[in-house]
Amino acid sequence: MAATVLGFGALTLVVCVLAPLAGSTSIDLAKVFDRTQPFADNVDAQVFFIARMPRVVAAGIVGAGLALSGVVFQALLRNPLASPDTLGVSAGATLGAMLALTARADFTVFGVSVVPLATFAGAVGSLAIVFALSMARRRGTSTTVLLLGGIAIAALLNAAGRFIQYLTADITGTFRTVQWMMGSLDVGSYAPIVASLVPFGIACAGFATLPRVLDLVSLGEEAAEARGVDVVRTERLALVSASLSTGAAVSLGGPILFVGIIVPHIVRLIVGADHRLVLPASALFGASFLVGCDLVARTVASPVEVPVGVITAIIGGPFFLWLLFRGR
Amino acid sequence: MAVIQRQIGLRAKGSGLLVALALALGVQPSALAQARRVVSIIPATTEMLFAMGAGDRVIAIGTYDHYPPEAQKLPKVGALIDPNVEQILQMRPDLVVIYGTQTELKQRLERARIPYYSYVHKGLADITETMRSLGARVGAADAGNALASRVERQLADIREHVSKAPHPKTLIVFERERRTLRNIYASGGEGFLHDMLVAAGGVDAMADVRRQSVTMSTEMVLDRAPDVIIELRYAKDDIDDTDTTVWNRLASIPAVRNRRVIVLTGEEFVVPGPRVGEATRRLAAALHPELRW
Amino acid sequence: MLLEATDLAFAYHGAPRVDVVDGVSLSISRGSIVGLIGPNGSGKTTLIRLLSGTVKPAAGSIALDGTPLAALSRRELARRVAVVPQETHVTFDFSAIEIVLMGRYAHLGAFALEGPDDFAIARQALAATGTTALESRRFATLSGGEKQRVVIASALAQASDILLLDEPTTALDVGFQFEITALLAGLNRERGTTMVVSTHDLNLAATLCTELVLLRDGRVLAQGRTADVLTASNIRQLYHVDADVTFHARAGHLTVVPLARAE
Numbered sequence: 001m002a003a004t005v006l007g008f009g010a011l012t013l014v015v016c017v018l019a020p021l022a023g024s025t026s027i028d029l030a031k032v033f034d035r036t037q038p039f040a041d042n043v044d045a046q047v048f049f050i051a052r053m054p055r056v057v058a059a060g061i062v063g064a065g066l067a068l069s070g071v072v073f074q075a076l077l078r079n080p081l082a083s084p085d086t087l088g089v090s091a092g093a094t095l096g097a098m099l100a101l102t103a104r105a106d107f108t109v110f111g112v113s114v115v116p117l118a119t120f121a122g123a124v125g126s127l128a129i130v131f132a133l134s135m136a137r138r139r140g141t142s143t144t145v146l147l148l149g150g151i152a153i154a155a156l157l158n159a160a161g162r163f164i165q166y167l168t169a170d171i172t173g174t175f176r177t178v179q180w181m182m183g184s185l186d187v188g189s190y191a192p193i194v195a196s197l198v199p200f201g202i203a204c205a206g207f208a209t210l211p212r213v214l215d216l217v218s219l220g221e222e223a224a225e226a227r228g229v230d231v232v233r234t235e236r237l238a239l240v241s242a243s244l245s246t247g248a249a250v251s252l253g254g255p256i257l258f259v260g261i262i263v264p265h266i267v268r269l270i271v272g273a274d275h276r277l278v279l280p281a282s283a284l285f286g287a288s289f290l291v292g293c294d295l296v297a298r299t300v301a302s303p304v305e306v307p308v309g310v311i312t313a314i315i316g317g318p319f320f321l322w323l324l325f326r327g328r
Numbered sequence: 329m330a331v332i333q334r335q336i337g338l339r340a341k342g343s344g345l346l347v348a349l350a351l352a353l354g355v356q357p358s359a360l361a362q363a364r365r366v367v368s369i370i371p372a373t374t375e376m377l378f379a380m381g382a383g384d385r386v387i388a389i390g391t392y393d394h395y396p397p398e399a400q401k402l403p404k405v406g407a408l409i410d411p412n413v414e415q416i417l418q419m420r421p422d423l424v425v426i427y428g429t430q431t432e433l434k435q436r437l438e439r440a441r442i443p444y445y446s447y448v449h450k451g452l453a454d455i456t457e458t459m460r461s462l463g464a465r466v467g468a469a470d471a472g473n474a475l476a477s478r479v480e481r482q483l484a485d486i487r488e489h490v491s492k493a494p495h496p497k498t499l500i501v502f503e504r505e506r507r508t509l510r511n512i513y514a515s516g517g518e519g520f521l522h523d524m525l526v527a528a529g530g531v532d533a534m535a536d537v538r539r540q541s542v543t544m545s546t547e548m549v550l551d552r553a554p555d556v557i558i559e560l561r562y563a564k565d566d567i568d569d570t571d572t573t574v575w576n577r578l579a580s581i582p583a584v585r586n587r588r589v590i591v592l593t594g595e596e597f598v599v600p601g602p603r604v605g606e607a608t609r610r611l612a613a614a615l616h617p618e619l620r621w
Numbered sequence: 622m623l624l625e626a627t628d629l630a631f632a633y634h635g636a637p638r639v640d641v642v643d644g645v646s647l648s649i650s651r652g653s654i655v656g657l658i659g660p661n662g663s664g665k666t667t668l669i670r671l672l673s674g675t676v677k678p679a680a681g682s683i684a685l686d687g688t689p690l691a692a693l694s695r696r697e698l699a700r701r702v703a704v705v706p707q708e709t710h711v712t713f714d715f716s717a718i719e720i721v722l723m724g725r726y727a728h729l730g731a732f733a734l735e736g737p738d739d740f741a742i743a744r745q746a747l748a749a750t751g752t753t754a755l756e757s758r759r760f761a762t763l764s765g766g767e768k769q770r771v772v773i774a775s776a777l778a779q780a781s782d783i784l785l786l787d788e789p790t791t792a793l794d795v796g797f798q799f800e801i802t803a804l805l806a807g808l809n810r811e812r813g814t815t816m817v818v819s820t821h822d823l824n825l826a827a828t829l830c831t832e833l834v835l836l837r838d839g840r841v842l843a844q845g846r847t848a849d850v851l852t853a854s855n856i857r858q859l860y861h862v863d864a865d866v867t868f869h870a871r872a873g874h875l876t877v878v879p880l881a882r883a884e
Contacts, residue, residue, distance in 0.1 A: 023547055024551075025548070025551035039579070040579035040580060041579075041585075043553060043580045046550050046580045047551065050546060051546035074712075078712045080712065080713070104506060104563075105506075113508050114506070115505060171392075172503075172563065179543075184510065187510070188510065210731075211731075212730075212731045212732070213726075215719075216726055218712045219709065219720075220709070220710065222670075222704070222706065223706060223709060225675050225695070226675065226702075226703065226706075227703075227723060227724060227779065228695050228696035228727035229726065230695055273714045274715075298547070303536070303548060305545050
């Protein structure tokens with residue numbers, strides 16, 4: 001079965017190598033790597049290295065980040081339908097982005113502009129609130145509290161967002177927020193990618209310790225505890241890692257739905273339930289999946305682009321119907 | 329006569345005999361209309377009404393109607409998505425100028441027997457057409473026609489002035505995320521921004537895209553390689569933002585190489601109203617600095 | 622004494638004071654099967670949780686082979702005490718052997734992979750519970766009795782000194798109940814596994830357990846050998862039910878037949 005993970009790795013490699021070669025405009029590969037022309041004059045090279053490459057890398061990181069969070073949330077909440085959105089992350093991220101877009105705030109920190117920063121803060125902030133709520137009730141039902149708390153916080157944040165829109169009566173702010181919500185991987189530079197690697201890297205360090213304990217925790221808190229797992233510590237670590245990973249992904253590409261649900265499911269159908277396979281395979285498949293979706297998004301309706309969130313939704317909707325009718 | 333008037337919801341001035349005669353001659357009832365209490369919730373039409381001297385008939389304007397200054401003292405009753413219907417009805421207008429898409433508002437006005445003028449936002453030619461028909465509708469037909477002719481002359485002069493000059497491939501960006509090149513909205517090959525660009529002597533880089541607005545990806549911008557990029561700034565809070573250094577990343581674009589990323593500020597660029605001639609002139613001057621303006 | 626609990630006290634936060642444990646002392650000797658009997662809310666499950674270390678007592682102490690429970694790490698504790706819950710709900714599509722192998726966590730930790738020894742132990746556990754044929758089957762597709770046997774196998778894979786079972790047959794039909802009872806008796810006989818079984822089923826207690834602890838309102842009403850403790854009088858005190866407790870010759874153990882409500 002480890003061979004399957006290697007298989008996913010190979011798939012990701014192939015997809016990531018081929019994706020920058022395709023696009024809505026045609027470029028000449030020979031010209032791309034032609035060193036004799038200065039970069040500033042080389043359109044083909046600029047398209048390849050400024051327009052496409054960062055996009056593929058961003059899609060890979062966002063896809064992996066969302067898929068990993070999805071796996072972790074599904075194990076934590078013991079619910080195969082859970083996703084990074086379940087606990088109100090999207091609502092928090094959207095509120096953050098909306099405030100930044102409406103206020104037209106204008107500053108950058110280490111080359112990262114205010115919208116991704118606000119998005120990250122919103123995503124992590126909302127998860128922190130839900131997390132704090134679940135820690136207030138100390139035993140046994142903490143995942144129930146997580147779930148209910150997440151729904152409540154999501155509703156609250158959505159309402160807050162609408163209220164702010166109503167107060168400011170700013171139609172352009174609303175419009176920009178709606179556009180942002182469709183997701184976009186067109187980062188155009190490496191600065192936001194590098195910035196997102198900080199929380200994402202920390203998240204991955206956390207994820208690396210989790211696979212086996214996630215198997216056990218998915219049996220139930222007491223069942224895991226009885227087998228020797230420090231459940232409270234595991235849940236905290238899992239939640240923090242998943243928050244950082246989701247926050248990084250959403251601040252880089254916007255709230256792209258369905259990746260966090262679809263990818264873990266498909267991966268489990270192929271490799272089984274063992275998280276020691278599911279976790280790495282999901283990261284790899286998530287990356288390939290989103291790179292693929294973005295490729296479709298930027299080529300299918302050429303010369304205009306379809307927002308990548310629309311593509312994942314088009315795949316996600318029927319996928320869910322299929323899940324529903326699969327003989328449950 | 330009174331029956332006909334009520335049915336068409338008019339308050340016609342002049343004798344009933346005149347109306348009967350007009351109807352017999354096939355003249356449209358609206359041509360006889362005189363509106364004295366006009367509500368306009370659209371920036372373009374508000375500007376038009378004031379520019380044609382009918383500002384004294386306007387009793388309320390829209391939330392985003394920032395021009396002309398003499399209109400600002402009037403009450404603001406909402407706009408496209410949030411028209412304050414109660415307030416509008418309370419003011420007992422005899423004409424409300426609304427967007428063609430505001431179906432709910434239309435229904436409310438019909439129920440209240442208040443006439444409305446339905447405005448559609450399209451190309452440059454529609455602007456002058458609207459000036460004429462709106463002028464006629466409020467009973468200021470001559471003023472409306474004069475205004476339209478003036479604008480048409482302005483545009484014709486500009487077209488003539490730039491006709492011999494080279495026409496640069498131009499991208500008009502009217503929206504993007506601050507400090508980055510994300511979520512760039514450019515004018516597509518349709519709509520009044522496109523028409524303005526053509527009148528101003530530019531070739532539209534996005535002419536083949538049959539839409540009023542296009543979301544530009546980095547790849548698209550690089551591929552289109554415009555000679556000039558015009559950035560429009562019109563919102564209150566970013567009117568002072570003239571920073572275009574973010575574009576330097578895309579060094580292969582002629583507009584960047586030749587330092588022809590130009591910021592044009594002012595609401596007249598996004599309000600398809602009487603100032604469109606002035607806006608087109610400023611656009612043309614930006615595109616053709618070599619000419620005398 | 623393998624497991625010694627002294628003056629245990631515990632209460633959950635929250636308004637209704639149920640499942641409280643209030644001054645319970647008991648001793649469990651190696652190789653015995655001790656039954657915990659009592660009405661709903663008497664503290665049986667709480668006691669199991671205390672004995673397994675899942676909750677910490679508010680007062681009192683528990684010692685395993687002389688070592689206080691609190692001094693053991695979670696994994697050490699899991700190597701010494703295993704728990705079989707009443708029901709196991711498995712979210713993902715694990716196979717039976719994967720469930721059993723999870724019992725090896727206490728010995729392996731988060732990073733070590735299962736080796737051939739671990740697989741051997743797991744297979745032995747499956748064999749001991751008669752579930753060898755189910756090894757590759759998806760746990761979710763198994764019958765109630767099969768599931769419970771696999772869960773017991775998972776607990777056996779922990780290779781612990783003690784097995785705590787929380788109402789192991791309550792959710793099963795009489796056929797499966799019989800199966801599990803026979804299994805547990807067999808394990809005790811062949812492997813000498815020490816067990817603590819909480820149950821509602823007085824007949825199960827009569828069949829399986831060598832000793833009983835009767836709990837009422839978090840306190841020990843009586844404890845001792847089954848024959849001594851399982852009396853009509855005690856049953857009346859616990860359940861307010863008049864029952865007939867007789868030795869069933871063919872079955873070979875006491876049987877309890879409830880007759881009427883007592884006041």
